[in-house]
Amino acid sequence: MSDHGQEQPAKDAMRGAAPRRRTMGFAAQELRLISALVLLLALGLFLALPFVLSIGAVVFLPLVTALILTIILSPLADRLSILGLPNVLASLVALLVLIGVLVGALLAVARPAVVLFERVPAMVERIAEQFSHLRGNFVWINRLNEQLAQIAGRREQEVVLAGPSILEQLAFATPSVLLEVLLTFLMAFFMIEARIRMRRRLLLDRASFGASVKAARVLRDVQDRVAAYILTVSVINFGIGVIVAIGAWALGVEAPVMWGGLAALLNFLPYIGPLAMALLLGLFGLGTAPTPLLGLMPAAAYLGLHALESNLITPAVLGSRFTINPVMILIALSYFSWIWGVTGALLSVPILLTLTALIDHLGKPNLIGFIFGEPLFPNNLLELQVDEDPST
Secondary structure, X not given: OHXXXXXXXXXXXXXXXHHHHHHHHHHHHHHHHHHHHHHHHHHHHHHHHHHHHHHOHHHHHHHHHHHHHHHHHHHHHHHHHHOOOOHHHXXXXXXXXXXXXXXXXXXXXXXXXXXXXXXXXXXXXXXXXXXXXXXXXXXXXXXXXXXXXXXXOOOOOOOOOOXXXXXXXXXXXXXXXXXXXXXXXXXXXXXXXXXXXXXHHHXXXXXXXXXXXXXXXXXXXXXXXXXXXXXXXXXXHHHHHHHHHHHHHHOOOXXXXXXXXXXXXXXXXXXXXXXXXXXXXXXXXXHHOOOHHHHOHHHHHHHHHHHHHHHHHHXXXXXXXXXXXXXXXXXXXXXXXXXXXXXXXXXXXXXXHHHHHHHHHHOOOOHHHHHOOOXXXXXXXXXXXXXXXXXX
C-alpha cells in the first residue's frame, strides 16, 4: 500500500506536466508567429519610412530636430531651474545659449569664407596650371585618344543647359529655410518648457510601479546618453578646431580661424566630414602654394590629426558606453542623409544613440538566432515560461 501511495502522486504530477508542456509549446509557436509578423512590419516600416519622411520633411524634420534639441538642452534647463530661474526663463536661456553658439560658429566660418569665395576662380586656374605640368608627361595618352576619335569618326558636342544661378537658388530657398528654422526653435522651446509635465505624466500615468520605474530609467538613460555624447564630442571638436587654427596659422594658411571653425563643424559628421575637410584643405593648398608638395601639407597634417583623434582620443574619452558599431553609423548616416540631406546627416548619430538606448532597455532582437529557430526575444520567452509554470 505504501508503494502504491507513493506512485500515485508521481503519476498525477506527470499527467499535469504534459498539459503544461503542450501549453508552453503552443505559447512558443504563437510567440514565434507574432515575432515573424513584427519583423515583417518593421522591415516594411524601414523601407517605407524614408519616402514618408522625405515627402513630409517640412513637418517631420523640424519635429525630430526639436526632439533632439530638447534631449540635449534639458539637462542645462534643469541646472538653471535648480539655480532658481523659473522654468520658462530657464528653457529660454538654454535655447538662447545654443543659438548663440551656432551663430558665433557660423560667423567665424562664413565671413572669411565669403572673402575666399571670390578667389575661387583664380585658385582653380592655379590648380589647372600645376596639373598641366604634370599632364605634360602623359601627352601620348591625349594623342592616342585623339587618333582613336578620328578613326571612329565621332565628334564630341557639348550641350550646356541654362539654369538658375547660385544666388537665385539661395534667394528661392532662404524663406523656406528660415521658416523651418524658426519652427524648429519654437517647437524646441515649448518642448523644453513642458519637459517637467511630460516626465510627470510619463511616470505617474503608468498602471504599475514597475512600469513607472522602467519608464524613468529609459527617459534618464536616453537623455544622459545623447546629451553627454553631444557635450563630449563638442568639447573634442572644439579642441580639434583650435589645433587646426593654430596649425593653419603656423603653416601660413589664410584665415586660420575659418579653417579651425570649419574643422570643428565638419567633425560632427562621422567619416564624411573629415574627408571633406581634407579635400578642401588640399584644393586650397594646391590653389595657393607654389608647389603641389607644399600645397598638400595642410591636408596631410589634418589627416594625421584626425587619425590620432578618431583612434586614440575619442575612444579613450567616450569609453565603451558610447561605442557604436561603425557599420551602424554609416547606415544611419546614409539613411538619414538620403532623407533629409545635410541636416539628416547631423542628426543621424543622436537618433542612433536614442534608438540604441531604447533597444537596450526594451530588449535587443535576436535576428540571427530567430532565422535558425531561436526566439526573437529570449528574455520574453523566459518570462513566459516562468508565468506558465506554477511551481517556479
